[in-house]
Amino acid sequence: MSASPDSAHDAESLDARQRRLAAVRPRLLAFARMQLRDASEADDVVQEALITAVEKDAHFAGKSGYETWVFGILKNKILDALRAQKRRGRWQPWEDDGVEAAVENQFQATGRWQELARPSSWGDPESTLASERFWQVFDSCMIALPENIARIFTMRELMGLSTRQICEEAGIKENNCWVILHRGRLLLRACLEKGWLTEADS
Amino acid sequence: MKMLMCREATCLMSKRLDVPLGIQEKMTLKFHLAMCGACKQCNKQFQLIHDAGRVLEHQTTALPFDLGGDSR
Numbered sequence A: 001m002s003a004s005p006d007s008a009h010d011a012e013s014l015d016a017r018q019r020r021l022a023a024v025r026p027r028l029l030a031f032a033r034m035q036l037r038d039a040s041e042a043d044d045v046v047q048e049a050l051i052t053a054v055e056k057d058a059h060f061a062g063k064s065g066y067e068t069w070v071f072g073i074l075k076n077k078i079l080d081a082l083r084a085q086k087r088r089g090r091w092q093p094w095e096d097d098g099v100e101a102a103v104e105n106q107f108q109a110t111g112r113w114q115e116l117a118r119p120s121s122w123g124d125p126e127s128t129l130a131s132e133r134f135w136q137v138f139d140s141c142m143i144a145l146p147e148n149i150a151r152i153f154t155m156r157e158l159m160g161l162s163t164r165q166i167c168e169e170a171g172i173k174e175n176n177c178w179v180i181l182h183r184g185r186l187l188l189r190a191c192l193e194k195g196w197l198t199e200a201d202s
Numbered sequence B: 001m002k003m004l005m006c007r008e009a010t011c012l013m014s015k016r017l018d019v020p021l022g023i024q025e026k027m028t029l030k031f032h033l034a035m036c037g038a039c040k041q042c043n044k045q046f047q048l049i050h051d052a053g054r055v056l057e058h059q060t061t062a063l064p065f066d067l068g069g070d071s072r
Helices: A011-036 A039-055 A066-087 A099-104 A125-129 A132-144 A147-157 A163-170 A174-201 B006-015 B023-035 B037-058
Strands: none
Touching: A011 A039, A011 A066, A011 A132, A011 A147, A011 B037, A039 A066, A066 A163, A066 B037, A099 A174, A125 B037, A132 A174, A147 A163, A147 A174, A147 B037, A163 A174, A174 B006, A174 B037, B006 B023, B006 B037, B023 B037
16 A cells, blocks of 8 residues: 655654554454445455545544544445445345244234243343454344345444435335334344354353 | 333334334333333343444454455
């Protein structure tokens, strides 16, 4: 990576920022991969984001953290990639794929939890989120989500878009969006509970 | 007050993370959560999942992703 800092820019801090870029790269990749569900596309957007971050280094105002700023660049690149996916017809029409059943299986006909699906405690949230194992389970559960649900879910929970923005991007109604997010969360919690608690016990 | 079953309660727990609930919705959810331990856990899990996205972005320590693996 070569950069051309303008003379006003502190060369030493630029160097420090480039080291931080290298350090944040694995997280950028993990983020992009969960969102785009395509390893080579994720590689591409991260590469583009890193290049942009170096090129626009002079624009980094220091108002937010540097990593937050880089993530902001990545999110814009991902949004462009998602729009391109949509234009290329990669977004398949909504299909059920047995999702409804997988969600409904967690409940009895009365609307109460099934005995086997009853949520249990995951322990202290902070230590859960600090656990390596949790993130491995999280990663594999995200990949296991049906694509249609995952796309909406990650736009909300990773990209932080509002449901209104998601409706515009995906061309769906807000109501529909809430239904999809509800299903996504139920599927994810079931998957996480299975993987997380099993491992925690062993 | 209308009694809420767990399935509908999870719907409100989810919606609460995306948009402010109405007063009626808030009250019925609160009432249900006070009485249902399983839903209370579910609510915590939804919240943790919601927070995970932000942690992924802000966590300063390296996260243990196997980036050599394929995405599928």
